[in-house]
Amino acid sequence: MPPKKFFMKQIMMRRVIYSLLPIILASVYFFGFKALTLQIVVLGFAILTEYMFEKRLNKPVSEAVIVTSILYTLTLPVATPYWVAVLGIIFGVVFGKEVFGGFGKNVFNPALVGRAFVYISFPIPLTAMWNEVSTSFPGGFARYMTPVIDTVSMATPMTIYRTTGELASINDLLFGAVSGSLGETSKILIILAGAYLIYTKTASWQIMVSVVLGFLVSSYAMIAFGFTQVLNPIYGMLSGGFLFATVFMATDPISSASTKEGKWIYGALIGFVSVVIRSFALFAGGVMFAILIVNTFTPLIDELVKMHKKRLKEKEAA
Structure with missing residues (x-):
């Protein structure tokens, strides 16, 4: 007997979707209509994949898979081939969610599991195929996809810094006049989305703040110790997908x-590991792997916090 409803109603997930709509529209403006068609194709396969697992248990598809699909697609460059994007979302839903038992039981963020899979498996389209950014009306609304960048001097801010040591302007980083993945360009929209999620109590402000503090403190500390490869903390925070991941992935x-205490520890660790990976590893980014690494220790963090609280109560009662 089929489930009465195809989708599981999840108010919090809908709020996340609302917060992402301006970012989706901005991605179309910056890079062209392929940003939208990529979203549609990936969403279709995400829903189909979860449906194939849930129908056996007579359960509806979660609206969370829509959020997973949108977030995953927004981490991709617009030039990503459709088949690569589809493989990634299938992998993310299956191995980041369904193998753990479905919605509410996953250890890792499914969107990041899919992103990490395609990043490692298909490095060329994910790290070397970037497109110009539209900066004047009607922008990408008048074309399928903006031209491909064929020189490093016009690549993403993180790539440019690693190659030449040059920094993009703060204004360009804030308003999205830089190349990159679909969702990471306009930091203003990401910050506004974060404010909305905090206001509606949809996402944890403690996690957002602790990730940023962990990133800033770690960056300044490493710079003070003489590590010249560490990017200026403010530029580092506004470059790449750090803010996007902080607002939507870490939370x-x-x-x-x-x-409560675990959220502060969890966020601070993400910020710290992000700086370490960016500065000393091969990857220009880092926050994606930082979140997945810290996801591994999340149950332990919560358990240690609970044990500490229990010991304090026992001491007070003694």
Whole structure:
């Protein structure tokens, strides 16, 4: 007998979708209509993949898979081939969610699992195929896809810095006049989305603040110790997908810490690991892998916090 409803009603997930709509529209303006068609194709396969698993248990598809699909697609460059994007979302839904038992049981953020899979498996389209950014009306609304960049001097801010040591202007980083993945360009829209999610109590402000503080403190500390490869903290925070991941990925209620103190520890660790990966590893980014790494320790963090609280109560009662 089929489930009465195809989708599981999830108000919090709908709020996340609302916060992402301006960013989706901005991605079309910056890079062309392929940004939208990529979203549609990936969304279709995400829903189909989850449906194939849930129909056996007579359960509806979660609206969370829509959020997973949107977030995953926004981490991709617009030139990503459709088949690569589809493989990534299928992998993310299956191995980042369904193998753990479905919605609410996953250890890792499914969108990041899919992104990490295609990043490692298909490095050329994910790290070397970037497109110009439209900066005047009607922008990408008048074309399928903006021209491909064929020189490093016009690549993403993180790539440019690693190659030449040059920094993009703060204004360009804030308003999106730089190349990059679909969702990471306009930091203003990301910040506004974060404010909306905090105001509606949809996402944890403690996690957002602790990730930023962990990133800034770690960056300044490493610079003070003489590590010249560490990017200026303010530029680092506004470059790449750091803010996008902080607002939408780190705050995933399933794979993030649940205790109040644990959220601060969890966020600070993400900020610290992001700086370490960016500065000393081969990857220009880092926050994606930082979140997945810290996701591994999230249950332990919460358990240690609970044990500490229990010991304090026992001491007070003694």
